[in-house]
Amino acid sequence: MTSAADTETSEALVSNRTLFRITMVIGLLAALASALSVAGKWLGNDLILGGNTDSTAVHRITVGQDVLILPANMIRFETQRRDGRAETVSIYLSWPGLEGYSRQNAARFSDPGRADVLIFADFSQSVMSRDMSGRVEPIYSKLFSGAPAKGPAGLAIHALSRKSGFGDEKLLTAPLPDGGIYAVRCLLPASPEASTSADCLRDMRVGRDLTMLYRFSASLLPRWREIDTAMRAFAERHIAP
Numbered sequence: 249m250t251s252a253a254d255t256e257t258s259e260a261l262v263s264n265r266t267l268f269r270i271t272m273v274i275g276l277l278a279a280l281a282s283a284l285s286v287a288g289k290w291l292g293n294d295l296i297l298g299g300n301t302d303s304t305a306v307h308r309i310t311v312g313q314d315v316l317i318l319p320a321n322m323i324r325f326e327t328q329r330r331d332g333r334a335e336t337v338s339i340y341l342s343w344p345g346l347e348g349y350s351r352q353n354a355a356r357f358s359d360p361g362r363a364d365v366l367i368f369a370d371f372s373q374s375v376m377s378r379d380m381s382g383r384v385e386p387i388y389s390k391l392f393s394g395a396p397a398k399g400p401a402g403l404a405i406h407a408l409s410r411k412s413g414f415g416d417e418k419l420l421t422a423p424l425p426d427g428g429i430y431a432v433r434c435l436l437p438a439s440p441e442a443s444t445s446a447d448c449l450r451d452m453r454v455g456r457d458l459t460m461l462y463r464f465s466a467s468l469l470p471r472w473r474e475i476d477t478a479m480r481a482f483a484e485r486h487i488a489p
Contacts, residue, residue, distance in 0.1 A: 299326065300349040300357055308488070309334050312373030314455035315488040321348030324368070336372040343367050343468070343475075346482050363445040369462035369479065371454075379453045380431045381424075388419050388431070396421075400470045405436075420448075420469070430476065434466055443467045450476070454483040 303320040310316075310333045320329045324338040341347065342356045343365055349357050356365045378386070391412040396404040403420040414433070422430045434448040447466035454460045460483050464475060 300354070301326070301329065302350050303329075304348070307331050309337050311335070311337060311371055311458060313457045314371075316371055317486050317488055319348055321350060323348075336370055338368070338370050341367050341369070341482070343464070344478070346478055363443045363447075363465040364467045366445050367462055367464045367475070367479070368446065369460055371458055371460055371483075374453060374457050374459045376459075379459065380433070380451045381429050384419075384421060384429045384431050392419075401472060403430075403469065403472065420472075422472070430472065432469075432472065434469070436466055440467055452476075452480065452483075454480065455487040458483075458487070 301320050305320045306317060307320060307323065307329060308315055308317055308331050309328070316337055318337065318339065322339045322341060323329045324340050328334060328337055340349075340357070342353050345353075346367070347353065356362065359365070376383075388406070388408070391408045391414070393407045393409045396406045399405040399420050401422075403422045406419045406421065408414045408417060408419060415435075417433050417435050420432050420434055424430050432448050432450040437443045437447060443465050445465050446463040448469065449461060449463045451459050451461040460479065462479050468475060
């Protein structure tokens with residue numbers, strides 16, 4: 249027969265065991281919550297960056313005969329953010345400041361609705377003797393179809409023959425002060441809302457033996473002179489002399 253004292257002792261042991269287990273569970277949950285909080289902050293930072301980096305560490309990248317000197321936050325792909333030799337380097341820049349990614353301008357790099365705030369460019373060793381401007385007379389002019397239409401800011405819009413292989417792309421040209429020809433190929437959107445950050449592309453020779461191909465929104469065509477001057481100056485600043 250169990251005495252009242254034995255019962256009280258048994259109940260006390262059960263209560264103590266239960267209290268200990270509850271305390272252990274609460275402690276584990278608290279530790280887990282703390283770990284998740286820390287992990288969440290790290291994961292949150294990664295999600296905010298989205299593959300971008302705000303590091304301004306400078307990389308010296310050799311492409312062909314030239315050395316590009318670029319901060320990491322201007323280089324699009326993580327695999328290219330390193331010193332050494334490369335076949336191509338892809339960059340992205342805010343417009344009009346031509347700055348790399350930062351926490352302050354992060355929205356510019358992640359807002360798909362603002363196609364006019366970024367310019368993309370690729371540096372590679374030249375494989376053609378002429379850049380886009382130099383190809384107008386010997387090549388593109390042979391592919392023109394019909395009379396040119398009037399474009400923005402003094403540009404002439406040339407339709408290209410269906411047999412040319414350029415599809416619906418148009419070549420836009422304008423005379424330059426030095427007697428040369430500005431040329432850019434564009435897939436002109438049907439409406440401003442349909443514009444992308446890669447509607448237009450232009451390539452130019454820079455450095456010793458580099459081609460810089462840059463892409464921008466057709467909505468920026470009225471500022472083509474400003475963009476072209478700024479991109480050439482950017483290349484000169486970031487190629488080692």
